[in-house]
Amino acid sequence: MAKTSMIMREAKRTKLVKKHAAKREQLKRTVSSPKASYEEKLEAATKLQKLPRDSSPARQRSRCALTGRSRSVYERFGLGRMKLREATMRGDVPGLRKASW
Numbered sequence: 001m002a003k004t005s006m007i008m009r010e011a012k013r014t015k016l017v018k019k020h021a022a023k024r025e026q027l028k029r030t031v032s033s034p035k036a037s038y039e040e041k042l043e044a045a046t047k048l049q050k051l052p053r054d055s056s057p058a059r060q061r062s063r064c065a066l067t068g069r070s071r072s073v074y075e076r077f078g079l080g081r082m083k084l085r086e087a088t089m090r091g092d093v094p095g096l097r098k099a100s101w
Helices: 004-032 038-050 081-090
Strands: none
Touching: 004 038
């Protein structure tokens, strides 16, 4: 089980990403626009840098929905490898079963 503080930190980051997503997208579009002047691009880049660091989606980390574990999380299921295996053995994950050959 992951520390509660780490799980809460990820929740905070997710909330910040959602809050600033539209503004970040607009500023990034301005920076990469060929029609914008140099001053406009510079101003947009400065505003982008002043946004909170945790509002960047790149700082998010995927975590297991049950345990909060950050490593070996399958995005498709939202579970870590151990919990995914347990759920598969119980038959809770449709279309997934243990390999045997």
